[in-house]
Amino acid sequence: MGEVLDFGGLAILHGARKEVAKVEFTLRDIKDQRIQCCLYGKLAEIFDHQVKPNNGDICLIRNAKVGCFKGEMQVTNSFDSSLVLINPDITEAHALKRMFIGQGDNVDANQLHNINILTHQKRLKWSESPFKTIQEMKRTNQGELCRVICAVYVVDTSTGWYYCACVVCNNMVSKQAICFDEVYVPKWWCNFCQRFLSKVTPRYKLDLLVQDETGESRFSLQDSVSATMVKLGASRVVDVYSAEFEVEEMLPPEIVAIVGKNYGFGVSVDEINKASGVDKISAMKVWDINDIMWKYFKSLHQQESYSSKKHSTGPVCIEKDARDEPNDDKSG
Ligand SMILES: [Zn+2]
Structure with missing residues (x-):
């Protein structure tokens, strides 16, 4: 942690394989010891575009990496896992701020503002979201999360797959x-x-048509989720510099391989459109079938022990649920 000095703004590094954004500045601590800092990647962009730190702000970097650059010690971020806080509301930061204000920096201590830059996405606790059939999923409220076990029957390429x-x-x-x-x-x-x-x-954007015994739906998968499913990053499958996959309807064999297989999906129900029948559902997590079945049986076991402890009927297993309900949504 230290006071930001000579913040230089965003620069783009042209590496051999890709371009990376970076910001450089100096941090000085309460003993006026100084260290060079350099943030790379997405964090650098957020730092420059959204935070716009001023010289004199107190900056705290968590999960920082300390390295050596041109013979000098340098602090960098370990890409998106680092957390950077500007003017954090902690005693040490206030002490530091007061000390430098005392040295004649005309910064108003009352103007201390807190900005937390969280670059790592909040981890979703899928173990707490219920298993649902596609029919049950369509009845959940917008924005809810659930886990669905179903088969992929078509990869929809009408709007491209990357x-x-x-x-x-x-x-x-x-x-x-x-x-x-x-x-x-x-x-x-x-x-x-x-x-x-x-x-x-290249980045994947897969639209999968999926079905189980209760119905069918369309799941949209972003790049990282698609990559887990395909087991290869998009850049390994598409060569954007050649025209090989210029026709986006053409699917590479790696993607064709997922058709006909069962998977577990962690989905967010964004929009269920009963009128048009077009659902907007984002699959944010994917598990292979063995993995998801294990999780499924584990959750059944937990529900059973929960209901026996409570001496009540408790939550019922989803398979029973599905059988009890009239199967009027079924199509295909
Ligand atoms: Zn851009």
Whole structure:
């Protein structure tokens, strides 16, 4: 932890394989000892775009990495697992702030503001979300989480199964043909960064049509979830620089392999549209069938021991539930 000095703003590093954002600044501690800091990646962008620290702010870095750069000690973030706090509300930070204000820095101590940058996503506790059939899932409230065991029967490629993302901001980019020395070279335009890129990275966006014995639905999977399912990152499957998969309806064998298989999905019910029949459901987690069956039986066992302890009927297992209900939604 220390006071931010000479904060320099965002810079883009052009590495051999990709471009990385970074911010550099100096931190000084209460003994006026100074250390160079350099944040990389997404954290650097958030730091620059959203936090916009001023010199004189107190900065605390958790899970920092200490390394050596050009013979000097340097603090960096271990990518997105580090936590950076500006003006944290702790005694040490207040003491530090008071001390530097005492040295003539004209910062109003009352203006201390807390900004927490949390780059790691809140871990979802899937073990606490219920198992549901597709029919039951469609009756849950918007925004609820549940686990569904079902089979993938189609990968819908009508809107493509991958997109190209900016290596700096991760937003979707659009391909532009640029004539350079009378040769067309592929270039991409990032609307967020407002610049042309020659390096992009592919990301999956899979739309899966799924079914179980009670009904069917459509699950959308983001890149990281898709990659677990396909067992390969998108960049290993698509070569964005060649035109091999220019036709996005063409599926590589790695993705074809998931069709017909059963999986467990951790889903968030974003929107159930009874009128159009088009559901908006995000699968945020995927388990292979052995893994999910083990979790399923474990949860059944927990429910049984819970209900026997309470001497009441307690929660009933979902298979029984599904049989008890009229199966009017069934289609296909
Ligand atoms: Zn960008």
